[in-house]
Amino acid sequence: APLPGLYLPAGYEARFREGRFAGLEPRPGFPERVERQWVHDLAPHPTHSRFLTPETVFRDMPLLEPSRGCPHPCRFCTAGYADNPPRHHPLARLLGEAEAARPHTRRVGLVAPSPGDHPAFGDLVARLVAQGFEVSPSSIRIDHLTPEVVELLVRSGNRSLTLAPEGGSDHLRGVISKGFTEAQILAAAEALAAAGLHRVKLYLMVGLPEETEADVAAAGELVAAVRDRFLPHWRRAGRAGSITVSLNQLVPKPHTPFQWEGLAPFETVAARIAALRARLEPLGNVRLDTDPPLTVAVEAALSRGDRRAADLLLAAARDRGRWRRALPAWLAATGTDLHAPLDPKAPLPWSHVATGLITPYLAREAHRARLAKVSRPCPPDLVGCHKCGIC
Numbered sequence: 001a002p003l004p005g006l007y008l009p010a011g012y013e014a015r016f017r018e019g020r021f022a023g024l025e026p027r028p029g030f031p032e033r034v035e036r037q038w039v040h041d042l043a044p045h046p047t048h049s050r051f052l053t054p055e056t057v058f059r060d061m062p063l064l065e066p067s068r069g070c071p072h073p074c075r076f077c078t079a080g081y082a083d084n085p086p087r088h089h090p091l092a093r094l095l096g097e098a099e100a101a102r103p104h105t106r107r108v109g110l111v112a113p114s115p116g117d118h119p120a121f122g123d124l125v126a127r128l129v130a131q132g133f134e135v136s137p138s139s140i141r142i143d144h145l146t147p148e149v150v151e152l153l154v155r156s157g158n159r160s161l162t163l164a165p166e167g168g169s170d171h172l173r174g175v176i177s178k179g180f181t182e183a184q185i186l187a188a189a190e191a192l193a194a195a196g197l198h199r200v201k202l203y204l205m206v207g208l209p210e211e212t213e214a215d216v217a218a219a220g221e222l223v224a225a226v227r228d229r230f231l232p233h234w235r236r237a238g239r240a241g242s243i244t245v246s247l248n249q250l251v252p253k254p255h256t257p258f259q260w261e262g263l264a265p266f267e268t269v270a271a272r273i274a275a276l277r278a279r280l281e282p283l284g285n286v287r288l289d290t291d292p293p294l295t296v297a298v299e300a301a302l303s304r305g306d307r308r309a310a311d312l313l314l315a316a317a318r319d320r321g322r323w324r325r326a327l328p329a330w331l332a333a334t335g336t337d338l339h340a341p342l343d344p345k346a347p348l349p350w351s352h353v354a355t356g357l358i359t360p361y362l363a364r365e366a367h368r369a370r371l372a373k374v375s376r377p378c379p380p381d382l383v384g385c386h387k388c389g390i391c
């Protein structure tokens with residue numbers, strides 16, 4: 001019998017009806033669903049960089065993994081669903097791993113969906129900084145950016161940090177279940193500015209379900225308000241800083257409450273980007289970065305695709321990465337409409353992967369998204385919670 005957790009595509013027959021994916025049929029000896037295998041206790045399983053070399057994106061920086069999974073159910077993100085429950089590596093081990101790398105480097109990266117949710121995050125950063133390390137977290141939630149944490153990160157050598165409200169209005173932050181208030185976002189901006197950071201990155205999303213022009217207008221005002229927090233500090237320091245707004249279109253991901261959503265129409269998204277650009281351009285020191293629609297479409301084709309997505313990869317590879325030719329040809333050949341919602345009653349191309357999440361939970365979260373309701377995170381000790389089906 002196949003090993004648990006191992007998906008062997010050849011062990012399954014794909015069915016299609018009128019060009020649409022209609023499910024996988026296991027061949028004899030193969031299980032109906034492939035059960036995700038996951039480590040319950042991370043303590044006996046150290047995960048950190050084994051090789052340090054300048055020939056990587058992070059150069060000689062050793063990477064430590066404080067946590068796995070994420071307690072926050074942001075509805076666009078796989079980590080808060082399919083990679084749960086949240087689990088943490090012991091503080092002493094993380095410090096020991098950093099210490100072991102000390103002869104080679106003074107920088108250390110903390111890689112996790114939400115490093116700030118490690119129960120000893122403040123202590124971890126403080127002790128790494130005291131040991132003389134520059135600490136570089138993969139991301140930090142706005143509610144973890146306290147003045148103390150920001151001060152430590154800046155003292156350790158960070159010159160730029162990121163704020164990720166993702167939704168530009170209270171309404172959209174409810175839709176995606178990222179329930180920061182504007183006051184929290186601005187307090188975090190103030191903490192960054194007061195700590196002497198001159199460059200800040202702001203992550204926002206566009207093309208979300210339930211999004212309206214009013215949400216886009218609110219996003220413009222939010223960026224302007226963040227800039228207002230920085231201006232006095234830039235003036236006092238005698239040099240202008242910069243705010244880079246990274247605006248990403250939602251690409252619905254498998255095993256999230258948005259998995260049934262279609263990609264928002266590119267014309268709508270383009271109009272909203274243009275409206276935001278018009279609001280931000282006169283401000284100065286603010287840059288707006290967006291992804292080209294082709295990149296978004298390729299990501300959507302691969303995220304939502306069934307096994308026929310392999311043909312797209314092959315076609316693009318054979319055509320030297322010319323997605324502009326490969327993608328339209330593949331969409332036409334497979335009859336795929338990236339913008340069409342998926343049928344909640346039909347099998348999905350990823351339904352055979354059993355993450356532990358139960359579909360009614362995802363459907364309930366999708367419903368709460370339409371009502372713009374923020375959902376609660378996992379309880380700290382995970383005790384007594386069975387709501388998503390994993391624990």
Ligand code: SF4
Pocket residue numbers: 071084085086377378379382385386387388389390391
């Ligand atoms: S069952 Fe509850 S605690 Fe466990 S991962 Fe799901 S939401 Fe989090």
